[in-house]
Amino acid sequence: xxxxxxxxxxxxxxxxxxxxxxxxxxxxxxxxxxxxxxxxxxxxxxxxxxxxxxxxxxxxxxxxxxxxxxxxxxxxxxxxxxxxxxxxxxxxxxxxxxxxxxxxxxxxxxxxxxxxxxxxxxxxxxxxxxxxxxxxxxxxxxxxxxxxxxxxxxxxxxxxxxxxxxxxxxxxxxxxxxxxxxxxxxxxxxxxxxxxxxxxxxxxx
Amino acid sequence: xxxxxxxxxxxxxxxxxxxxxxxxxxxxxxxxxxxxxxxxxxxxxxxxxxxxxxxxxxxxxxxxxxxxxxxxxxxxxxxxxxxxxxxxxxxxxxxxxxxxxxxxxxxxxxxxxxxxxxxxxxxxxxxxxxxxxxxxxxxxxxxxxxxxxxxxxxxxxxxxxxxxxxxxxxxxxxxxxxxxxxxxxxxxx
Numbered sequence: 427x428x429x430x431x432x433x434x435x436x437x438x439x440x441x442x443x444x445x446x447x448x449x450x451x452x453x454x455x456x457x458x459x460x461x462x463x464x465x466x467x468x469x470x471x472x473x474x475x476x477x478x479x480x481x482x483x484x485x486x487x488x489x490x491x492x493x494x495x496x497x498x499x500x501x502x503x504x505x506x507x508x509x510x511x512x513x514x515x516x517x518x519x520x521x522x523x524x525x526x527x528x529x530x531x532x533x534x535x536x537x538x539x540x541x542x543x544x545x546x547x548x549x550x551x552x553x554x555x556x557x558x559x560x561x562x563x564x565x566x567x568x569x570x571x572x573x574x575x576x577x578x579x580x581x582x583x584x585x586x587x588x589x590x591x592x593x594x595x596x597x598x599x600x601x602x603x604x605x606x607x608x609x610x611x612x613x614x615x616x617x618x619x620x621x622x623x624x625x626x627x628x629x630x631x
Numbered sequence: 632x633x634x635x636x637x638x639x640x641x642x643x644x645x646x647x648x649x650x651x652x653x654x655x656x657x658x659x660x661x662x663x664x665x666x667x668x669x670x671x672x673x674x675x676x677x678x679x680x681x682x683x684x685x686x687x688x689x690x691x692x693x694x695x696x697x698x699x700x701x702x703x704x705x706x707x708x709x710x711x712x713x714x715x716x717x718x719x720x721x722x723x724x725x726x727x728x729x730x731x732x733x734x735x736x737x738x739x740x741x742x743x744x745x746x747x748x749x750x751x752x753x754x755x756x757x758x759x760x761x762x763x764x765x766x767x768x769x770x771x772x773x774x775x776x777x778x779x780x781x782x783x784x785x786x787x788x789x790x791x792x793x794x795x796x797x798x799x800x801x802x803x804x805x806x807x808x809x810x811x812x813x814x815x816x817x818x819x820x
Contacts, residue, residue, distance in 0.1 A: 456654055458653035459652065462650045507705075540740065613809055617799050
């Protein structure tokens with residue numbers, strides 16, 4: 427009984443950390459490139475979030491499986507190869523089933539490889555932990571990331587295009603706020619978000 | 632050619648309009664000296680890897696195996712960085728002491744991989760690829776040095792609300808800079 431509770435505790439902690447105290451975007455400020463570049467529509471944000479979750483989970487699990495075989499000198503390159511294999515899978519899946527989203531995301535799908543979250547979880551967590559925890563940790567980091575992406579995109583999409591998930595939400599005669607659709611909008615929204623969240627969680631630097 | 636160079640440095644600045652290479656940009660822009668070191672290392676690696684990846688992509692296209700493009704590119708990038716590090720340490724120890732610590736970080740800088748993907752998407756020739764890669768590297772260098780100098784000044788004179796200190800203010804700085812750089816599009820290169 428004690429054993430079960432302990433295990434539950436670790437699972438739960440890992441899951442909660444990925445969302446809150448260790449959230450990749452707000453606290454660690456990782457994976458910013460894609461979280462700003464593609465969050466001008468909610469659909470893109472969801473696709474990117476799921477893609478990253480998939481890649482983080484499977485690459486962490488693979489790294490964890492192979493952790494006793496990978497020589498530490500060449501570990502970065504090995505991680506890169508593992509991560510890019512899964513990224514190519516995501517890319518081909520999107521290309522085949524969601525061509526619209528694929529063309530909207532463009533080069534950013536391939537850039538999941540260099541998303542620091544994936545590499546960071548492999549380096550910080552997967553090399554030290556058994557496979558079952560890496561899956562949970564990958565899921566938590568990926569979902570924590572997706573949560574932020576969706577939050578930012580929910581603000582940006584109505585302001586930039588007057589729509590939400592493709593449906594018109596703004597009143598007739600609303601002039602789209604073009605800045606929100608391009609880079610500066612992303613920077614401002616995320617900056618203010620981090621400010622609010624840090625004040626709320628009382629985590630200052 | 633000049634148009635392409637100016638466009639990639641200013642009006643389509645890779646950091647400020649495509650939002651690439653943000654992790655190192657935010658992490659290393661606390662002082663100008665480190666920012667410069669990182670920026671110069673990026674210019675070097677971006678140009679070199681784009682020049683190596685271009686013939687590799689032509690080969691992949693000829694043998695109809697474009698699916699493994701990403702894998703091939705990332706291996707080239709990791710290998711180039713590693714070789715550059717070893718060569719630098721052996722033959723240019725002074726330079727290595729100045730820039731060496733930034734080199735391993737570049738493998739995960741998305742600018743490098745993105746430039747290689749952009750030349751594929753835009754169907755550039757070899758000369759165009761080299762120019763574009765060099766320009767993008769310079770643009771990134773410009774962005775990181777600008778942000779670092781602003782942050783240095785802010786650290787000296789700025790009186791910010793607690794929650795804005797550190798990372799959050801960097802995003803606001805980047806947002807304003809990004810608006811300014813998008814303004815360059817009015818020049819229509």
